[in-house]
Amino acid sequence: MKLLKLSRLIFLVFILIALAGPLKAQYQFLVTKAADKALPVTARGIYYALPKTTFKVKLILEKVSRIRGPFANYTEKYLGTDNFIKTNGSYFRLLSVDIQPVSMADPSQLYYVQFPEDRSAKEIRHFGFQLNDEGVLSAFGLKPVSKTEKKNEETSSQTYIYSDNSSGFKMAAGYSRAQKVDTIVRKFTIDTLTIKRFLYKTSWVNLSEEDRANDAAQQIKKIRDSRFNLLNGYHEVNYGDGVRYMDAELQKLEHQYLTLFLGRETKKMVVRNFMFDPEKGHLSKVLMQIINADGQQQNIRLIIKPANLLPLPNAVLPKPDFIFYRIPVKAVVQISIGSYPFYSDVFPIPQLGVVSSTSMENTQLHFDWQTGTLTGIEKR
Secondary structure, eight states: OHHHHHHHHHHHHHHHHHHHHHHHHTTOOEEEEOOSSOOOTTOOEEEEEEEEEEEEEEEEEEEEEEEOOTTGGGHHHHTOOOOSOOSOEEEEEEEEEEEEEEEEEEEEEEEEEEOOSOOOSSSOOOOOEEEOTTSBEEEESSOOOOOOOOOOOOOOOOOOOOOSSOSSOGGGGSOOEEEEEEEEEEEEEETTEEEEEEEEEEEEEEOOHHHHHHHHHHHHHHHHHHHHHHHTTTTOOOOSHHHHHHHHHHHHHHHHHHHHHHOEEEEEEEEEEEEEOOBTTBOEEEEEEEEOTTSOEEEEEEEEEESOOOOOOOOOSOOBTEEEEEEEEEEEEEEEETTEEEEEEEEEEEEEEEEEEEEOTTEEEEEOTTTOOEEEEEEO
C-alpha cells in the first residue's frame, strides 16, 4: 500500500515537471538579430539597437596669403635686400583640433525581442525595457525612470574668417603724374646789346614705375630721418606719451611704404568640420591636404589605434532569455600632419569591440546607452 502511494506521488511529480517545462518555455524571450527579410505579422516584440560612436572633428587653421609688392622689381636696387616676396602664394598652419564623440544607433546591430506568446493570469511575467530616443537599449527589468539625456548635436561645416589687415597696398595709390617745367631762352640782339628773355613752359608727364619706386624709397628715408630727429630731441618735443605716439605713427607709415617693395602677408582663420565613422578595417582618413610654409604638400590625417583589444568571441547565436550587448574597446584617436602627430586622445569605440550576451531571467540589467556595455546586473 505504501509502495503504491509512493509510486503515485512520484508519477504526480513527473507530471508537474512535464507541465512546468512547456509552461516555462512559452514565457521565454527570444532575441535575434534583425535580418533583411520581414518578420511575421503575428510576431509580438520590439526592436532595439546597439550604439556606435562617430567623431565630429573640428580643425582650426590659419591661412597665410603672401602678396608680391608692386615695386618688387626694384627692391634690391633701392633697398639693397633680396629678402622679399617674389611670387604670390598661400600656405596653411594648423592651430588647434577639437574632437567630439557622437553616439548613435548602429544600423548593422539591430535586434528583435520576441515577447512570450501566451500568458495566464497566474503566470504573468512582469518586465520592462528602456530605450533612448534613438532606440538604443539602456535597461531591462527596471521601472521606467524619467531622465533627460544630453543629445549630441551636429553642426554644419562653417568658415569663420578674420583678417589682420586690408588686402591691398595703401601707398600704391599715390599720384602717378609729375609736373615738368621746361625753360626756353630767347635772345634778342639790338646793335651791340644782347637781351635774353626766359620763358617757362609747364606740362604734366606720367611717372614710370621706376620713378614711383624711387619716390617711395626717398619717402622711407625721410621717415627714418624724421624718427631719428624725433628721438634725439632735434625738434625739442616734450618727452612723454606724445613722442611715443608720433614714433608709432611714423613706424606705421614706414611699414606701409616698405610693403610696396617687400610685399605683405594677410592672415585669416579657417574652420573646417568633418565627420568620421570608424569601422574595423577603416580606421584612418585623410581629412584635407594643405601647403605648408616651405611650399610642400602635407596631409592632415585622422588615425585610430585600438588600445585594448579583448580576445573575446562574438555572441551571434540566439538563446532563450539571453540579450545581446556590447563590450567596447578604447582607442587612441590621433591627428597628424604629414608624419608628425599634432593631437592625440583616448575614446571608447563600441563598434571596434565584441557583441556578447547575458541572461535576462530574473534579472535587472542596466546598459550604458553611449557604449552599449553592461554596467549593472541584479538578480531577483
